[in-house]
Amino acid sequence: MVKVGIVGGTGYTGVELLRLLAQHEDSEVVAITSRAEAGRRLDELFPNLRGYYDLAFSEPDVDLLASCDVVFFATPHNVAMHLVPELLAAGTRVIDLSADYRIRDAELWSQWYGEPHASPELLADAVYGLPEINREQIAKAQLVACPGCYPTAIELGLIPLLESGLVEPSNIIASAASGTSGAGRQAKIDNLASEVSGSFKAYGVGGHRHLPEIEQCLSLLSGSDVSLTFVPHLLPMVRGIHATLFARLNKPGEQSIEDLQRLFENRYRDEPFVDVLPNGTFPQTRAVKGANHCQLSLMIPQQRDTVVVMSTIDNLVKGASGQAVQNMNIMLGLPEDRGLRQVGLLP
Numbered sequence: 001m002v003k004v005g006i007v008g009g010t011g012y013t014g015v016e017l018l019r020l021l022a023q024h025e026d027s028e029v030v031a032i033t034s035r036a037e038a039g040r041r042l043d044e045l046f047p048n049l050r051g052y053y054d055l056a057f058s059e060p061d062v063d064l065l066a067s068c069d070v071v072f073f074a075t076p077h078n079v080a081m082h083l084v085p086e087l088l089a090a091g092t093r094v095i096d097l098s099a100d101y102r103i104r105d106a107e108l109w110s111q112w113y114g115e116p117h118a119s120p121e122l123l124a125d126a127v128y129g130l131p132e133i134n135r136e137q138i139a140k141a142q143l144v145a146c147p148g149c150y151p152t153a154i155e156l157g158l159i160p161l162l163e164s165g166l167v168e169p170s171n172i173i174a175s176a177a178s179g180t181s182g183a184g185r186q187a188k189i190d191n192l193a194s195e196v197s198g199s200f201k202a203y204g205v206g207g208h209r210h211l212p213e214i215e216q217c218l219s220l221l222s223g224s225d226v227s228l229t230f231v232p233h234l235l236p237m238v239r240g241i242h243a244t245l246f247a248r249l250n251k252p253g254e255q256s257i258e259d260l261q262r263l264f265e266n267r268y269r270d271e272p273f274v275d276v277l278p279n280g281t282f283p284q285t286r287a288v289k290g291a292n293h294c295q296l297s298l299m300i301p302q303q304r305d306t307v308v309v310m311s312t313i314d315n316l317v318k319g320a321s322g323q324a325v326q327n328m329n330i331m332l333g334l335p336e337d338r339g340l341r342q343v344g345l346l347p
């Protein structure tokens with residue numbers, strides 16, 4: 001049995017990790033932290049987990065965490081970077097759901113995250129945890145930085161186009177919308193039901209911290225500088241991300257939609273969690289709700305020069321905790337879909 005610790009067990013991604021790991025035959029959660037709820041039983045707070053765990057929350061104690069085989073950080077940014085060095089030194093594998101180790105350049109990281117990085121020496125060795133591009137490195141990694149939720153949806157939608165060099169890397173637009181659980185469980189006026197219900201708005205248009213992460217990933221992949229206009233929106237629902245991506249074809253008219261459909265299907269043929277829908281069908285967030293799947297479809301409207309890709313995920317599953325469990329499975333040499341066979345919750 002793999003002994004698992006979770007730092008930040010009362011947040012949305014922490015409790016989603018617990019839901020997924022309750023169905024994971026090869027792991028046992030032995031430590032779960034919350035400073036605010038230390039001493040309280042897990043199932044007092046989360047009744048859906050009654051009968052699955054006999055555990056109480058504890059303070060984030062490094063010795064306890066270092067006794068685990070794998071520790072997940074489901075904490076806000078700027079927390080993991082202080083604790084991870086000690087855990088790595090103790091031989092523990094770390095899977096960080098926050099952004100602390102996603103960006104390789106410590107200067108760039110601190111521009112977006114507002115303080116100097118506390119363990120910049122680890123940035124070069126941390127592996128970006130998107131299995132669809134980094135599976136082999138993840139298998140050998142001791143520290144995996146899980147991608148953000150918007151980056152997961154956007155990168156999966158653009159990988160085949162950029163890898164093949166078919167689109168202009170400097171002229172890509174990503175318009176994406178997220179449910180409110182993307183903002184975490186902490187109380188914020190902007191996320192009250194009375195503020196969000198029956199409404200739809202953009203935010204972060206002038207610059208969102210996921211922009212440098214997406215540009216870094218796609219630039220490394222394509223071998224040229226990718227630049228993106230990224231506009232996130234808040235949707236009046238709890239779970240789900242829908243990203244609509246617009247990219248200019250380098251040689252319009254040379255590729256038909258059938259060619260691009262084949263490109264995507266071939267790229268993702270062996271990927272257990274990326275599903276390219278038949279041409280003409282559009283992905284919807286409810287079909288991936290609760291599941292570790294990304295569903296994609298694409299079109300070239302009016303056969304002009306722009307390819308439009310639509311990409312959907314559940315922000316808490318493929319966008320966070322599901323992808324984190326997928327990374328754990330790869331790191332430990334377990335079947336990649338262990339604990340991740342949930343089907344989307346329609347309706």
Ligand SMILES: NC(=O)C1=CN([C@@H]2O[C@H](COP(=O)(O)OP(=O)(O)OC[C@H]3O[C@@H](n4cnc5c(N)ncnc54)[C@H](OP(=O)(O)O)[C@@H]3O)[C@@H](O)[C@H]2O)C=CC1
Pocket residue numbers: 007008009010011012013014033034035036037060073074075076077079097098099147148149181182183184185186315316319320
């Ligand atoms: N929500 C989403 O869809 C996604 C989230 N992420 C990332 O995952 C991480 C967790 O997100 P989410 O679950 O939404 O966050 P929440 O705000 O819902 O939960 C945060 C958790 O971290 C704990 N925590 C907060 N500060 C500290 C600290 N200084 N030391 C130790 N524990 C701390 C909190 O418990 P306590 O304060 O009691 O200790 C709580 O359990 C974030 O980095 C987020 O950006 C990534 C992808 C998607």
Ligand SMILES: CC(=O)N[C@@H](CCC(=O)OP(=O)(O)O)C(=O)O
Pocket residue numbers: 097098099147148149150178179180181182183210232234
């Ligand atoms: C709806 C909403 O507010 N979403 C969050 C992003 C979600 C997220 O989890 O960002 P990380 O993966 O970088 O942690 C936001 O825009 O800040």
